[in-house]
Amino acid sequence: MDSIATAPSPDWTIPQDWQHYTAEDHATWDLLFERQSALLPGRASAAFLKGLDVLKLSRPGIPDFDELSERLMAATGWQVVAVPGLVPDAVFFDHLANRRFVAGNFIRRPDQLDYLQEPDVFHDVFGHVPMLADPVFADFIQLYGQGGQRAMQLGALDKLARLYWYTVEFGLVREDGALRIYGAGIVSSAGESRFALESESPNRIGFNLKRVMRTRYRIDDFQQGYFVIPSFDALLKAAVETDFAPLYAELEELPDLEPGDVRSEDVVFNWGTQTHATAG
Numbered sequence: 651m652d653s654i655a656t657a658p659s660p661d662w663t664i665p666q667d668w669q670h671y672t673a674e675d676h677a678t679w680d681l682l683f684e685r686q687s688a689l690l691p692g693r694a695s696a697a698f699l700k701g702l703d704v705l706k707l708s709r710p711g712i713p714d715f716d717e718l719s720e721r722l723m724a725a726t727g728w729q730v731v732a733v734p735g736l737v738p739d740a741v742f743f744d745h746l747a748n749r750r751f752v753a754g755n756f757i758r759r760p761d762q763l764d765y766l767q768e769p770d771v772f773h774d775v776f777g778h779v780p781m782l783a784d785p786v787f788a789d790f791i792q793l794y795g796q797g798g799q800r801a802m803q804l805g806a807l808d809k810l811a812r813l814y815w816y817t818v819e820f821g822l823v824r825e826d827g828a829l830r831i832y833g834a835g836i837v838s839s840a841g842e843s844r845f846a847l848e849s850e851s852p853n854r855i856g857f858n859l860k861r862v863m864r865t866r867y868r869i870d871d872f873q874q875g876y877f878v879i880p881s882f883d884a885l886l887k888a889a890v891e892t893d894f895a896p897l898y899a900e901l902e903e904l905p906d907l908e909p910g911d912v913r914s915e916d917v918v919f920n921w922g923t924q925t926h927a928t929a930g
């Protein structure tokens with residue numbers, strides 16, 4: 651199902667138009683949901699699994715954003731709004747700064763189950779929205795939105811986008827001594843849900859804000875390195891306590907790091923073999 655060709659409003663939101671989904675669209679959601687639900691116990695963070703439960707996302711079919719937003723609003727003051735696909739950065743940040751999460755209203759085709767470039771409703775709603783039911787993470791994402799608006803003014807968006815990428819999209823968290831997934835890009839992918847935790851190939855490195863903001867990332871394949879936070883409180887604390895303007899100035903003077911790099915100052919949980927990346 652392609653995204654419906656509705657001209658977006660100035661904030662790029664469109665009606666979800668839940669009635670437009672076909673039986674095949676709902677079946678695709680159910681297939682993806684069943685596949686990930688079987689994988690995530692023991693792999694996903696407790697906060698993610700709790701969010702699935704609080705938001706009653708296990709019901710069959712593509713969720714109705716109005717119903718979902720009612721439950722999400724009650725939990726953390728967030729709502730889910732429909733968009734046709736990627737929206738301009740400034741629009742994206744304004745929504746996040748106002749506790750509105752933008753979600754694609756289309757779903758991938760059955761032949762695209764394993765990967766698609768644009769975030770569809772499964773990536774956005776199954777991948778991202780459960781974490782928004784966690785009060786601490788909900789605060790972090792709103793801060794990210796406000797930080798994005800500021801980063802654009804400072805010409806530092808490329809650095810801040812790395813923070814989002816290595817946490818919100820591809821982050822790992824330590825829970826009871828084990829590594830768990832909370833990043834939407836991992837949790838919505840069958841292959842990467844296994845790879846991120848079990849493969850010997852990628853690095854797994856303790857989260858450090860400056861380190862993450864120096865590190866390039868890949869958009870075309872599994873990550874060569876994952877960063878591990880000790881808790882969501884620690885992630886929020888880092889965002890709240892950092893004065894980003896001087897950090898951006900410092901980062902301008904430092905060379906970028908490659909996705910597979912390991913540094914002497916890194917806390918290394920796994921020094922990856924990079925066999926997946928070099929296998930090509």
Ligand code: HBI
Nearest residue numbers: 735736737738739742752811814
């Ligand atoms: N638009 N719909 C949508 N979803 C995203 O995740 C998104 C976006 N626009 C910009 C964007 N993400 C990133 O480039 C920013 O985090 C920098």
Ligand code: FE
Nearest residue numbers: 769778819834
């Ligand atoms: Fe995403």
